[in-house]
Amino acid sequence: MRDPTAFLKEEYDALVRDELDWKLRVLQGPSLPWCEVDGREVLMLCSNNYLGLSNHPRLKEAAIEAVRTHGAGSGSVRPIAGTMDLHVELEKRLARFKRADASLVYQTGFAANAGLIPQLAGKGDLIVSDELNHGSIIDGVRLSHADKAVYRHCDAADLEKVLGEAERRSPAPRRILVITDGVFSMDGDIAPLPDIARLAHEHGAMLYVDDAHGEGVLGDGGRGIAEHFGLARNRVHVEMGTFSKAFGVVGGHVSGSQDLVNFAYNRSRTWLLSGSHPPAVAAACIAAVDVLETEPQHVRTLWEHTHYFKRSMQQLGFDTGKSETPIVPIMVGESGKAKKLSQRLFEERVFALPIIFPMVAKDRARIRTIMNAAMSRSDLDFAISAFERAGKELGII
Numbered sequence: 363m364r365d366p367t368a369f370l371k372e373e374y375d376a377l378v379r380d381e382l383d384w385k386l387r388v389l390q391g392p393s394l395p396w397c398e399v400d401g402r403e404v405l406m407l408c409s410n411n412y413l414g415l416s417n418h419p420r421l422k423e424a425a426i427e428a429v430r431t432h433g434a435g436s437g438s439v440r441p442i443a444g445t446m447d448l449h450v451e452l453e454k455r456l457a458r459f460k461r462a463d464a465s466l467v468y469q470t471g472f473a474a475n476a477g478l479i480p481q482l483a484g485k486g487d488l489i490v491s492d493e494l495n496h497g498s499i500i501d502g503v504r505l506s507h508a509d510k511a512v513y514r515h516c517d518a519a520d521l522e523k524v525l526g527e528a529e530r531r532s533p534a535p536r537r538i539l540v541i542t543d544g545v546f547s548m549d550g551d552i553a554p555l556p557d558i559a560r561l562a563h564e565h566g567a568m569l570y571v572d573d574a575h576g577e578g579v580l581g582d583g584g585r586g587i588a589e590h591f592g593l594a595r596n597r598v599h600v601e602m603g604t605f606s607k608a609f610g611v612v613g614g615h616v617s618g619s620q621d622l623v624n625f626a627y628n629r630s631r632t633w634l635l636s637g638s639h640p641p642a643v644a645a646a647c648i649a650a651v652d653v654l655e656t657e658p659q660h661v662r663t664l665w666e667h668t669h670y671f672k673r674s675m676q677q678l679g680f681d682t683g684k685s686e687t688p689i690v691p692i693m694v695g696e697s698g699k700a701k702k703l704s705q706r707l708f709e710e711r712v713f714a715l716p717i718i719f720p721m722v723a724k725d726r727a728r729i730r731t732i733m734n735a736a737m738s739r740s741d742l743d744f745a746i747s748a749f750e751r752a753g754k755e756l757g758i759i
């Protein structure tokens with residue numbers, strides 16, 4: 363009899379052969395600008411810890427204190443016995459920060475998208491999605507029984523065409539949900555949200571923005587993409603985000619009307635059927651919101667670093683692609699070269715991962731760098747000169 367698990371090894375071996383397997387690097391200590399990775403002290407350029415909050419003393423103290431007062435775990439799912447005062451406080455504090463009527467916290471951003479999207483649109487509805495939306499959105503859309511349509515990346519004219527076609531369908535969709543990432547994680551470009559919001563409004567569609575890379579980064583005090591563009595609150599119906607990136611902890615969230623939140627927590631299966639955050643997580647997230655409200659310097663420094671790094675790299679002759687944010691891709695072209703560059707950088711004590719096919723098109727391989735407010739100017743100079751040496755060696759500049 364053939365071993366029914368034989369495919370596990372076969373498929374894994376194929377991934378290794380095609381160099382598509384993940385080789386995990388291990389951090390031996392905290393995620394700081396300088397960290398120990400696989401026994402080497404390196405400058406971290408590929409973490410989503412934009413503001414350095416994962417090691418902010420106020421977050422760490424809040425987490426420790428919550429373990430003392432509330433224990434290590436919550437004991438249940440939120441709807442049964444797992445809603446603690448800390449969870450409620452976090453949602454209040456987040457809504458205030460987002461200037462929304464209400465917010466709801468999920469275990470992760472992935473759980474928010476996978477749990478809420480299929481409830482917002484079902485049979486007879488239509489979901490219209492940017493072609494480069496995040497995988498968690500794609501899975502959320504797959505879980506829904508709605509029809510799906512995709513528009514070209516950040517292309518409002520194409521979105522208009524798709525919405526026009528939807529209107530002429532017979533029967534017309536019962537509801538239309540337009541979904542986009544706020545900031546796209548591979549290129550660091552920003553969705554043209556004012557145009558998207560106008561089109562959604564004209565076609566009577568709901569608008570859902572996944573601002574995982576925008577919150578803590580864009581807009582007044584890091585309030586996100588809607589604030590960045592000065593959009594009226596009722597134009598973006600669902601603002602989704604994560605505590606795992608700029609907020610430095612873990613957890614997903616959605617903000618919007620009280621009606622949205624009431625609906626979302628009663629219907630999202632990921633929220634209803636999965637344990638709630640440990641007290642330390644909720645407390646650290648509250649502290650993160652607190653830090654964003656009271657220490658505006660982190661967001662400011664993040665942008666100063668971004669401008670300085672991008673300008674310096676461009677002056678050296680590097681192509682930073684379409685980046686408009688602290689996500690700065692260094693375009694290389696061919697996958698092999700991007701891998702070599704990443705390897706050379708690691709030898710130079712700079713940790714930045716290659717992004718290659720199938721994550722991006724075959725000829726669009728790159729090294730993706732992400733800025734961190736906790737770095738210093740001399741850290742940036744260290745990275746820039748490492749890129750210069752390795753880039754010249756490999757004939758990239």
Ligand SMILES: *Cc1c(COP(=O)(O)O)cnc(C)c1O
Nearest residue numbers: 470471472496498574604606613
């Ligand atoms: C990271 C990310 C998520 C998932 O967030 P988690 O809280 O880490 O699960 C969702 N959407 C986008 C666009 C992301 O970049």
